[in-house]
Amino acid sequence: MSEKVEKDRTGTIIREEDSSEKMAVEMNEVKTTGDFDAPVYIYYNWCKKCGICVAFCPTKCLARKADGSPYVKNPEKCIHCETCDRLCPDFAITGAKDKKEVPYGSQ
Amino acid sequence: MGKVSQRVVHNFLRHDKKFPHVWCAGCSNGTVLGTIIRAIAEQNLDRNNITMVSGIGCSSRMPVYIDLNTLHSLHGRAIAFATGIKTYKPGMKVIVVTGDGDCTAIGGNHLIHAARRNLDLTVIVINNNIYGMTGGQYSPTTPFEAKATTSPFGNFDTPFDICDLAIGAGATFVGRSTAFHTIELQKMIVDAMEHKGFSIIDVVSACPVIYGRMNKKGGPAEMMMAMRDNSILNTAAEKLPPEKVEGKIIRGILKKVDHPEYCERYAELCTKVKEMQHE
Numbered sequence: 001m002s003e004k005v006e007k008d009r010t011g012t013i014i015r016e017e018d019s020s021e022k023m024a025v026e027m028n029e030v031k032t033t034g035d036f037d038a039p040v041y042i043y044y045n046w047c048k049k050c051g052i053c054v055a056f057c058p059t060k061c062l063a064r065k066a067d068g069s070p071y072v073k074n075p076e077k078c079i080h081c082e083t084c085d086r087l088c089p090d091f092a093i094t095g096a097k098d099k100k101e102v103p104y105g106s107q
Numbered sequence: 108m109g110k111v112s113q114r115v116v117h118n119f120l121r122h123d124k125k126f127p128h129v130w131c132a133g134c135s136n137g138t139v140l141g142t143i144i145r146a147i148a149e150q151n152l153d154r155n156n157i158t159m160v161s162g163i164g165c166s167s168r169m170p171v172y173i174d175l176n177t178l179h180s181l182h183g184r185a186i187a188f189a190t191g192i193k194t195y196k197p198g199m200k201v202i203v204v205t206g207d208g209d210c211t212a213i214g215g216n217h218l219i220h221a222a223r224r225n226l227d228l229t230v231i232v233i234n235n236n237i238y239g240m241t242g243g244q245y246s247p248t249t250p251f252e253a254k255a256t257t258s259p260f261g262n263f264d265t266p267f268d269i270c271d272l273a274i275g276a277g278a279t280f281v282g283r284s285t286a287f288h289t290i291e292l293q294k295m296i297v298d299a300m301e302h303k304g305f306s307i308i309d310v311v312s313a314c315p316v317i318y319g320r321m322n323k324k325g326g327p328a329e330m331m332m333a334m335r336d337n338s339i340l341n342t343a344a345e346k347l348p349p350e351k352v353e354g355k356i357i358r359g360i361l362k363k364v365d366h367p368e369y370c371e372r373y374a375e376l377c378t379k380v381k382e383m384q385h386e
Contacts, residue, residue, distance in 0.1 A: 046126055050133030050315075055328030085113045086145075086289040087331070089137025090127050091120065094113035 039078035039095065042070055046092035053084035053093050111145040119144045121174045129168055133327020135286035135312030136166050139233055142289045143202070144173065146296035157200045160189040162214060164206035165240045165314075166233035183213030186221045189228050197370035200229070200300060207234040208246040211267050215247075222276035222305050226369040229299045230307040232269055233286075235314040243317035254321045269309040274362050280306030281362040285334040286313065288358065295360065303368050311338070311356055 040062065049068035058081060063073035070093070072078070084093045120126075130136045147157060158176040161167035162185035170177030176199075180188040189201045210218055210232045221228060237255055238244040245255035245262045248269065252261040273281045280302040284292040292310065299306035313319060313330035324330050334356075341359035344352045 048127060048132035050327040052133060052328050052331060056331070082110065082112070085116075086141065087138055087287070088141070089130065089132075089134055089327075091113060091116055091137070091141060092127070096112045096114070098112075 038072050039075050039080065040072050040084065041094050042072070043092040044069060046090045048090050048092075050089065052087050052089065056083055056087055058083060111148045115148045116141055116144045119148065119174055120172055124172055126172075128172055130165060131314075131316040133313070133315045133330075134165070134239075135235065135310075135314075135331075136169065136233060138286045138289060139166075139231070139292070139310055139312060140169050140172065142286075142292050143169075143204070143231065143296060145289075146293045146300065147175075149293070150297060150300065152200065156198070157202065158189075158192055159202045159204060160185050160192065161204045162206075162209040163240075164209045164238070165235070166204055166206040167209060169204045183209050183215075184217065185209065186214060186217040186228065186230065190217075190221060190226055193226055193228060194370060194373070197227075197374070201227075202300070203228055203230045205230065205232055206239075207232060207236065207248040207269070208238045211247045211269060211272070218307075219272070219276040222273050222278040222307070224369045225277065225279055225304045225366050227303055228305055229296070229302075230305070231296070231310060232307065233310050233312050234269060235312045235318060236266075237314050237318040239314050239317055243321065253318075255318070256321070269307070270361050273305075273307045277305075277366075278307050278362070279304035279364050279366045280360070281309075282307075282360045283309040283311065283356070284358050285311040285338055285356065287331045287334040288338075291358065298360070298363075302363070303371075304366055 047069055051064060051068060054062045054064050054070050059077040059079055061072060061074050061077040062070045062084065065071055078095060080095050080097050082095050084095050128137060154175055158178065159170045159173060160178045160180060161170050162180055163182035167179065167185070170179050178188055185203050185205050189203045192199060193201050205214065210230070234248055236246065236249050236253065238246050243256040245258045247267045249255055249262045250266055254261055270281050270283050280299055282295045282299065284295050295308055299308055311334060313327065313334065315327040315330050319325060319330050324333065338356035338358050339352060341357050341361060344357055
């Protein structure tokens with residue numbers, strides 16, 4: 001991994017160099033199971049990038065990446081209201097405080 | 108309102124099925140499915156004692172993903188199949204999930220007669236104003252002058268109001284909510300499942316890929332915002348002057364009355380006939 005890759009606190013890649021090799025790395029990096037320590041857990045394998053969670057986040061904790069998928073921009077702003085849980089059509093996000101042992105994924 | 112976490116919702120999903128699910132990005136069906144699961148989880152019911160029945164359509168893919176007793180039946184006949192289940196096992200809680208085309212077009216007759224009998228079913232109509240699965244033909248609930256693939260110059264039919272139809276047919280619990288108001292919808296589903304008699308909920312939902320694109324309603328988030336801004340609770344609407352309410356979706360429980368339920372009346376009739384034979 002080169003040093004030019006910029007990551008946020010949750011480990012999702014925000015920006016990196018625009019080469020096809022790097023894009024493949026990004027795809028692999030993004031499609032992992034996510035980070036339990038972040039206030040909002042996003043399950044990228046199920047996300048369809050509709051943007052509903054970002055649009056209705058009351059504290060603007062979430063933001064959209066260039067490809068449309070959400071990421072945790074301001075982790076300290078999350079108030080665990082679980083609006084994103086309720087409105088997500090794909091069950092791909094949770095803002096609950098206690099989110100260990102989420103039985104995400106079927107693969 | 109009970110707060111149910113996403114983890115509990117995931118416990119209700121069938122993880123051996125293909126996920127992510129079949130619905131398009133931003134489709135309200137997923138949100139409504141999550142709300143139904145939350146309403147079931149909130150009541151702590153035995154999963155073996157609930158059946159979900161559906162017909163054909165986008166919304167009727169729901170029983171594929173939820174881990175209950177499920178039945179994916181014929182187009183429009185979901186309420187007919189549910190009638191069979193309910194009369195055979197009156198203790199079973201039966202939820203019918205249909206779309207607007209499934210429920211009011213081909214299954215309209217089943218709907219009005221189940222409402223007339225006051226059979227203890229919970230019908231959740233996911234009303235996205237269009238036939239989504241078959242490519243966007245206009246449905247009985249497509250608004251006047253709205254565009255669909257079979258009405259490119261605007262629909263010239265007057266749409267059905269599902270709640271008025273159900274009230275006219277004699278349903279004893281009629282409610283309307285939207286896919287955006289999930290807390291209200293969850294509470295309404297719990298009320299409808301606890302209600303003894305025919306209960307129907309008209310869930311206004313969004314089809315951003317076909318209906319939204321053809322009518323320039325914006326993306327999924329914009330359609331959700333339109334639901335939030337263009338709807339009003341029936342208790343609040345009563346106090347407002349009529350010109351402020353005009354053109355808005357009236358949410359809330361529109362009718363709730365107590366009336367003898369079909370299975371109970373049938374059991375009473377059976378005991379009465381048996382007593383008559385003994386005499």
